[in-house]
Amino acid sequence: MKDRVIRNRDLVRVPWRNGGGTTAEVAAFPEGSGFDSFSWRISMADVASDGPFSLFPGIDRTLILVEGDGIELDVEGIxxxxxxxxxxxxxxxxxITTGHLLSGPIRDLNVMTRRGRFRHRTRFVxxxxxxxxxxxVAAALVALDGSFDVTVHSMLHSLQAMDTLMLEPTQDLLQISGSGRAILVEIEPDPA
Known part of the structure; x- marks a missing residue:
């Protein structure tokens, strides 16, 4: 996999079955895999109303609020x-998870890995x-609320808000300049 920029404007948003929002796949492995066959998946969702979340047995998830005032998640009663x-x-x-919007629609970044194959880590940068x-083994840098220039492998990549830079594994430093925050997602094998 070569480093590549995925523009937010190019993402294809698909309505949820329950009509409560849309989702757009940013990247998945293996490429072209569906919900039953992905090993890892990064997506963005626009949540427009309260409601249940889909069950994903065997999947570990991280949900990150990227736009809007917030959401309350009820996860097994907590x-x-x-x-x-x-x-x-x-x-x-x-x-079993349900969501209740705090004050209007939100956008979230969703990272999912299939237990026993991969695990993930996310951090703000x-x-x-x-x-x-x-x-x-794979990484993504998602610009949240500003533009960023990222230099890796002596190449400069420019990101606008909500653009994603998919990165191949490297031990080179990622040089990041810009305003606002970004999310760094790292995917690694799950030794379990």
């Missing part, structure tokens, strides 16, 4: 509020440098 102060939650796709874990 409430978690995702807002600007606390925008991220990791949970099992096996768990700003201008500066970042280094991928040695075990990383």
């Amino acid at each position: 409430a978690y509020q995702l807002d600007r102060a606390s925008p991220k939650l990791s949970f099992s796709g096996d768990n 700003e201008s500066g440098v970042a280094l991928l874990s040695e075990d990383t």
Whole structure:
């Protein structure tokens, strides 16, 4: 896989079956895999109304609020509020989960890995440098609320808000300059 930029404007948004929003796949492995066959998947969802989340048995998930005021997730009867102060939650796709919007629609970044094959890690980054874990087999840098220039492998990649830079594994420093925040997603094999 070569480093490549995926523009937010090029993502294909597909309506949910329950009509509560849309989803757009950013990347998945293997490429072209469906919900029953992916090993890992990164997507963005526009959530327009309250409702249940789809079950994904055997999948570990991280949901990150990227636009909007927030959502309260009820995961197996325990409430978690995702807002600007606390925008991220990791949970099992096996768990019965429902969402309640705090104040209008939101957009979230959703990272899913199939247990026993892969696991993932997410972190917020700003201008500066970042280094991928040695075990990383695929990575993505998603610009959230500003534009970024990312230099890796002596190549400059320019991102606008909600664009994604898919990265091949590297031990080179990622040089990041710009304004706002970005999310760095790292996928690695699950030794379990």
